[in-house]
Amino acid sequence: LALWFPARSLAEYFTVLAPLWIVAYVSELGVSRERIALESKGKRRRLLGSVLLVLPLLGVGYYALTRPAPLRMQLMSTESNGEFGGIWRMKLLVTNVSSTEVHQPEFSTDASGHASSYWIRTRGPKSLPAHSSAVFTLESPNVGSMPGIVEPFQIQVVSASPASVSESTSVTPEPFATYLSPSSVDQVLAPNAGVWLSVQLRSPYGARVKRGGVRVALGQVIYAQQGLELSDARINGAPFGQTPVFALTNANGVARFHVQAPAQSAPIYFQSWVDEHHGYPFGYSETVSILWR
Numbered sequence: 001l002a003l004w005f006p007a008r009s010l011a012e013y014f015t016v017l018a019p020l021w022i023v024a025y026v027s028e029l030g031v032s033r034e035r036i037a038l039e040s041k042g043k044r045r046r047l048l049g050s051v052l053l054v055l056p057l058l059g060v061g062y063y064a065l066t067r068p069a070p071l072r073m074q075l076m077s078t079e080s081n082g083e084f085g086g087i088w089r090m091k092l093l094v095t096n097v098s099s100t101e102v103h104q105p106e107f108s109t110d111a112s113g114h115a116s117s118y119w120i121r122t123r124g125p126k127s128l129p130a131h132s133s134a135v136f137t138l139e140s141p142n143v144g145s146m147p148g149i150v151e152p153f154q155i156q157v158v159s160a161s162p163a164s165v166s167e168s169t170s171v172t173p174e175p176f177a178t179y180l181s182p183s184s185v186d187q188v189l190a191p192n193a194g195v196w197l198s199v200q201l202r203s204p205y206g207a208r209v210k211r212g213g214v215r216v217a218l219g220q221v222i223y224a225q226q227g228l229e230l231s232d233a234r235i236n237g238a239p240f241g242q243t244p245v246f247a248l249t250n251a252n253g254v255a256r257f258h259v260q261a262p263a264q265s266a267p268i269y270f271q272s273w274v275d276e277h278h279g280y281p282f283g284y285s286e287t288v289s290i291l292w293r
Helices: 012-029 033-066
Strands: 071-080 087-096 106-110 120-123 133-139 154-160 163-167 177-181 194-202 215-224 227-229 245-248 254-260 268-274 288-290
Touching: 071 154, 071 163, 177 268, 194 215, 194 268, 215 254, 245 254, 254 268
Parallel strands: none
Antiparallel strands: 071 087, 087 133, 106 154, 120 133, 154 163, 177 194, 194 254, 215 227, 215 245, 215 268, 268 288
């Protein structure tokens, strides 16, 4: 029955056990009623013994589930990798709320339902005495362990002594990202023809954020075969080639940009982001390519 109620129920859980159920059912068909009657008493005795064995386990399980986690985490700051959109370094204030010293805490992040690799501790003690606090600086060991900067995630701490798992509340370093529309311009534009691009603020879950006065940027570049090249589009009447160009969102959380360019030998790629929180850009959108010819 427990297989029906997990947070992530998979069909494999049932298909693996199906052959065992079939074999058990077929085997019972050949058992006589007399044998069933004789075995019923033994089954009742075994059931009673099982109950007596389970009761201590239930007590231990209740203790484990109700015992509070020893550590509390507070995210103090993060460092992102810009356009890549991930967090590679973070600073935590960790407090041991228990009466036992916690040895060798190992930190990981959980943004998708499972823990990442352990993060590298570059600052912080190896042990945290009871009822004390310390600041830890952690760096991600690989790209797969980096949560998104506008993605809700939890911080998990595992310790062997005492054996425990502590988890923070869900944190989201930045409140929104940007969505650039139209997402594609499926035609070649004549030289100096204009097109409007709208930047919509979106929550980490994709909902529209209606917030005015947010400073949004639109950048341009050419991804050429030999590498990045400067492009010469004109955004909102700024000089040709100026990048990025900024605009403020209206009450609906939308900023508008008018772009035009002379004839180009390759598409110009546009991307938006937010440039107003903590003094660094975040919330990069997907790119939109436009070709003028």
